[in-house]
Amino acid sequence: MTGIVFRGPKDPSEFPNWRFETLEIDYDRETASVWMNYRVDAPQCYTPTMLAELLQLRDSLRVLGMSGRIEQFPFRYLVMTAKRPGVFSLGGDLATFAAAIRRQDLATLVTYAHACVDLVYGYSQSLDLPIVTLCAVQGQCLGGALEAALAFDFILAEENAMFGLPEVAFNTFPGMGAVTMLTRRVGSALTQQIIMSGQTYTGRQMFELEVIDQVTSPGTIRAAAVEWMRDAGGKKWRRRRAIAEARRRSHPVTHDELIRITELWAECSARIEERDLRHMERLVRAQKRLIGSRQNAPEGEQLLVSSSS
Structure with a gap:
């Protein structure tokens, strides 16, 4: 069974010098923002180790927000982004999924899925802190990575970033948020269209569909995010926080709803046919090739792993 070892929160007195295997934490005083970066050398999907660290970071930020350390490091924004060129994240750990399905290990799928929706739910509630959350995307943001991004209050992306929910390609669905x-962002009809098509969309297309909030030129995501957060006097931050809270009140998300949906995902995925499982395994191999190719790829080159791989 896949183990996700839950870890206690980091010591707030050591912020911003927290160390993780898969994440890098930065603090920007000008914008009062904490940046959660996927490391360049981190796995390009949500492995059990990365999930454990993301949950630990969630708990660490909550402790930080209630500590006196917050006076020294004011905290208004949480930004999720990646330092890997060309890849934000490829989403769920398909190797773990495929191995669990092969051995009919539903418990591993459920354990993994519960950890994911615990994290997504925390993001959807802005970690229960008086902050605004921003997801800043460059490169490929697929499957579970898009699900995590959608839980943030606002999404900013480079116009050539690539978004998609490819799960339909192996006869399951995106079940982690x-x-x-x-649905909360664009309604049920467009949600069904995006999920059932398995199509890949550019950042520009996602902006036109009103899934994301703003686009920027290729190669400018970090500068654009800083500019978006710049705010003399905090007027923009207060307005954004109010808008995000109004969205939560008008379209509430419950942990129970996310759990019930993700358990449907686990049951559906555990029953996929052999041909679908082989397709999933081919996609795992394609992701591994992507990791290897990425080491030698020219900067900015797109190496898209699509649902047709």
Whole structure:
């Protein structure tokens, strides 16, 4: 069974010098923002180790927000982004999924899925802190990575970033937040279209569909995010926080709803046919090739792993 070892929160007195295997934490005083970066050398999907660290960071930020350390490091924004060129994240750990399905290990799928929706739910509630959350995307943001992004208050992306929910390609569905979060943003009809098509969309297309909030030129995501947060006097931050809270009140997300949907995902995925499982395994191999190719790829080159791989 896949183990997700839950870890206690980091010591707030050591912020911003927290150390993780898969994440890098930065603090920007000008914008009062904490940046959660996927490391360049981190796995390009949500492995059990990365999930454990993301949950630990969630708990650490909550402790930080209630500590006296917050006076020294004011905290208004949480930004999720990646330092890997060309890849934000490829989403769920398909190797773990495929191995669990092969051995009919539903418990591993459920354990993994519960950890994911615990994280997504925390993001959807802005970690229960008086902050605004921003997801800043460059490169490929697929599957579970898009589900995590959708839980943030606002999404900013480079116009050539690539978004998609490819799960339909192996006869399952995105079960870790996409149904709930997309419906809250764009309604049920467009949500069904995006999920059932398995199509890949550019950042520009996602902006036109009103899934994301703002686009920027290729190669400018970090500067654009800083500019978006710049705010003399905090007027923009207060307005954004109010808008995000109004969205939560008008379209509430419950942990129970996310759990019930993700358990449907686990049951559906555990029953996929052999041909679908082989397709999933081919996609795992394609992701591994992507990791290897990325080491030698020219900067900015797109190496898209699509649902047709």
